[in-house]
Amino acid sequence: MNGFLKKARQVVLGLGDFATFSFRSTALGITHPLRLSEVVENAYTLGIQSLPVILFTGFFAGLSNVLFLQGELEQYGAKITLGRVIGVTAVRELGPLVVALMLTGRVGAAIAAELGSMKIGNQVDAITALGQDPERKLATPRVWALTLISPVLTVFCVLANLVGGWVVATVDSGMYWYQAQMALYWRHVSSGLFKPFVFGWLIATVACYFGLRTENGVRGVGNAVSRAVVTCCILIFVSNALMGLIFIALYGL
């Protein structure tokens, strides 16, 4: 029981520490304005360079979704709505989730590893010694860049989902794309564009947090990466469900 209480206390303290860190590293971008070059450079390396892998996975995610969905829809005589079904799925769920998971794997892990290595190599302390705030210097530009670039990546991923689906769709192409357009209602689009902001912010803050809290040498870097990735995945799915509920409460089904 004592062990459990101790663990629970650690978790609560950790959550408090993370909440303070994430709020502070974001707010520092406003109180100590970022240089445009800092954000653009990070948005390019973290975001735009992730585009190929996002398009690739998005294509196959859309493709496999259509593969089984069209059979199901046919049974109900609703195959003609395939484009619309895959459109809504891609805009609301598939696109944002594929982007979030790929960014977690490619960018979240890289950030945690990079900052973790800097921490154990005393480079983070060196930044402090040279009169700067390491959170402002290392975390803030990454947090803002990833938050702002995620929705852009999501738009491309949704397109890749639809193209992937279209390749194997057995309905008329014109009908597929017409139906897909029907998915572009505000209640779907707003949800699909809002989620990536949250996911991008979560991935960057979690990865920076675990990276900058790295301890115990090289082994600590491995731990930081694995904890960052697992935490990101959990937070993405939990926050996705919560946001789904909120959007349904706001706009209805």
Place this chain on the structure above:
Amino acid sequence: MLEFRNVDFSYGRQPVLKDVTFSVAKRETLVILGGSGSGKSTILRLLLGLIEADSGNILVDGQDITQYRHAEMVELRKKMGMVFQEGALFDSLTVGENVGYFLLEHGFRGRKHGVEVEEKVREMLKLVGLEHTLDMMPDELSGGMRRRVATARSLIYEPEFMLYDEPTTGLDPATCESLCDLVNDVKRYRAVSSIFVTHNLDDAWRVADHFLLLRQGRVLWSGTAGELRERPEDTLRRFFQGEVLEGLGGRQAP
């Protein structure tokens, strides 16, 4: 002048420094000698405000920095140059950008300042004898060169105090010697007070004006290099072997 008065520090429940008292005068180099885990590097981290003392006072030019707020601490750090173990250069920046880091990050950006910064960077690299490395990346440098560049990175803002955290660990004897010469040159020509943390005896003798012997977080003895020289020759060897050093004089801690 740097001064520690009865400073205690612990990591969680693990005491690291106990009642540490010493001072470093202007243009002097204090060598802190001690084995692994004796708390040597902790003293430097306390001075930079990377960690906070549990009790006691740390004075820089008579001002107690344990009472400093964040903004005051940031200003204070501009007086301190720190050479970390292995140099801690920024891997993603060139040698020139590393050396010019302080200037670039404190307003000397853009075309207007470009020439000015480059001149200053070249001057610093020349001082440490590495002018040709300006456009190289840190991973192309040897261990000794990295630490020279780290010294140049600190010297560019003309600090009043230089802190060296085991700068010679893992280097060959010739490189150690030239690095120690650099430390002495910096002291002589730039009028800085230095703290040099090491467990290498040869290097310690090369740079020391004063010695501070630390064992398990306590000051075992402090005094001038001259005073230590008068002691039996094997004093330091016995210190490192953890022996009780009877007869080390009045300033040996209880």
